[in-house]
Amino acid sequence: MDFAATKALFHLPKGVIYLDGNSLGPLPKAAAARIARAVGDEWGEMLITGWNMAGWMAQPRALGDRIGRLVGAPPGYTVIGDTLSVKVYQALAAALALRPGRKVILSDTGNFPSDLYMAEGLIEGFGRGHVLKTVDPEEVATQIGEDVAVLMLTEVDYRTGRMHDMARLTARAHAAGALTVWDLAHSAGAIPVDLTGAKADFAVGCTYKYLNAGPGAPAFIYVAPEHADTVRPALSGWLGHDAPFAFEPHYRPGTGIERMRVGTPPVLQMAALEAALDIWDGVDMSALRARSIELTELFIAEVDAACPSLTLNSPRDPALRGSQVALRHPEAYAVMQALIARGVIGDFRAPDNLRFGFTPLYIGAAEVRRAVRILADILDNRLWDVTAYKTRATVT
């Protein structure tokens, strides 16, 4: 892998070291022209005929398959659309319906809150004595009892980067008669994922983090081949119907993954996703993983040496860590503001985490070293101790 070549494919603002690609990836240079084409040549010139002529209607499946390759899904079982929260709901509802006698959704405290919130909303509406049980990440394996309908986990913890063993936990879940819903928000494009090998039942993820498809880019959903033709999609919209344009009075699910589509796909966001995936099509995930580990190892070593006031809040063993590193500091919010003011962009995650994402496609060792030098300078000289940095905005 030539990571200098991939770096040249992104627009990175001058003077910025961007360690927040795990929150929002940067702009692929080709995306601007691709989006402009979707606007001018497609929407502008083709108007309604763009659904066929520009292929808009077929894109959710085609884009889904390109993501599928990155996460070990066979072609035909991944589709994009909606937001990740909506796809979590759909996967969870579908999985619950396949285990009607069981009442427990098992998750962990390291799951992204929106996944837990969606489960709470689902239970409040659908629930017939269902409960959401959240345990510590380390306890998940021992808590998968015969009452568990669905094990719902995010593979890589959004704060700490701690990784679950997808294959092992899925095997445990299956042994107990439960199904699995894996959230790949911090996995897709960050680490090698093998949904097929792990025998995952459902998976969901977003495309605006490591995949670089832009703010508000659509989510994706995977349904394993053995479930794809039997699940009910819960959100049974017309584009998941077997014959959307027949306008039949009753819902009939489409073939396989088609049924997980809901409404009209976001054409402009799909154009950005398409340009982003053009870069990913050439990426070997094991080479990317090797480089990612080099970068996180380097970052941790440099922080250990230069920033004694910080505590590592990620696994020290790289085999247990995704492509991000969290560091704790009592004034993490202010420290991150000071960093951003110096051009090092990471993010703050409550209550006291500085979070940094490492994205080999456009971040190298030089940026890692420079970021730590600036971080050390801010800590050594208490440059974060300024009222302006301590005043929290609504969104970080």
Add this chain to the structure above:
Amino acid sequence: MDFAATKALFHLPKGVIYLDGNSLGPLPKAAAARIARAVGDEWGEMLITGWNMAGWMAQPRALGDRIGRLVGAPPGYTVIGDTLSVKVYQALAAALALRPGRKVILSDTGNFPSDLYMAEGLIEGFGRGHVLKTVDPEEVATQIGEDVAVLMLTEVDYRTGRMHDMARLTARAHAAGALTVWDLAHSAGAIPVDLTGAKADFAVGCTYKYLNAGPGAPAFIYVAPEHADTVRPALSGWLGHDAPFAFEPHYRPGTGIERMRVGTPPVLQMAALEAALDIWDGVDMSALRARSIELTELFIAEVDAACPSLTLNSPRDPALRGSQVALRHPEAYAVMQALIARGVIGDFRAPDNLRFGFTPLYIGAAEVRRAVRILADILDNRLWDVTAYKTRATVT
């Protein structure tokens, strides 16, 4: 209203008479630059800080209020996001939860199929003996019994343009103790709507038809002030949480309409919507309605005179008709293909409808007359009777 001035604000392909703005509105010229700014100056330069600096996070509410003005909603009770099908589900689930003792969702056969499908999916999951009852549009008023929890209707029929009397049916529903969910897909930007005056409980709509926000543009949802702080949103995502970035373990709904937000909003599509609404901000809906009626009346009169083989499938009384006209023909699909080949774009709706939308912002009397001349020529000379026109593509 100066409709020549508004027409100049749109890009309309040369040689095309576009009578399908009720399916996908054309490109506002300013949208291309606005989207390019969102891509280059916002995503490209601001990266993650765009959520605050470019105001992305606040846009769903701001854009919602600008749509709200067009449909008679007070500021603060409309928000954009997701697709229309998802918003139908959310409104319906929220309404059902407010009427726990009642089991009937009443709708009509003129509703858009996806609304009915979403209701079916909701019942299949949430249902505790709930049923979806669909009656003929003319029978709705007499079918609102004491068992009805929610009256769910699309105000303007997507095929025929037949309008329901929102105020009268809402009053009937309330008298029977039921709530209302109004789909404004073919109303917003087409006819004056007064959600407040009609005392509508919930309303949803899309922005890619008459509002011209582009393919896959987000939907909107309105919740009446008396419900906004009590409803449960069903799809309880993190951006509807009272404190999304506190990452609390349990869901707490945000204030009022905020809770109907779910996941990350589509920033590129919002940029297009913003540009589209810049045009609408100057539009007086009663002037637009007067012009719309002139155009549909002219179209029907010309068709009556020139196309004896067509049957009007819309109300002849303009007071009962939205901003579209449907005409029946046994070979409607082939006729529409022939029309499109001649530059007149409308659409086909099964089983035998030619559907034409009339959008005063960029369509005038000259286009209407010319479209009918071409239609008459095609019918008089059986120009539709060509194999290529009869072969149906997947999407029309």
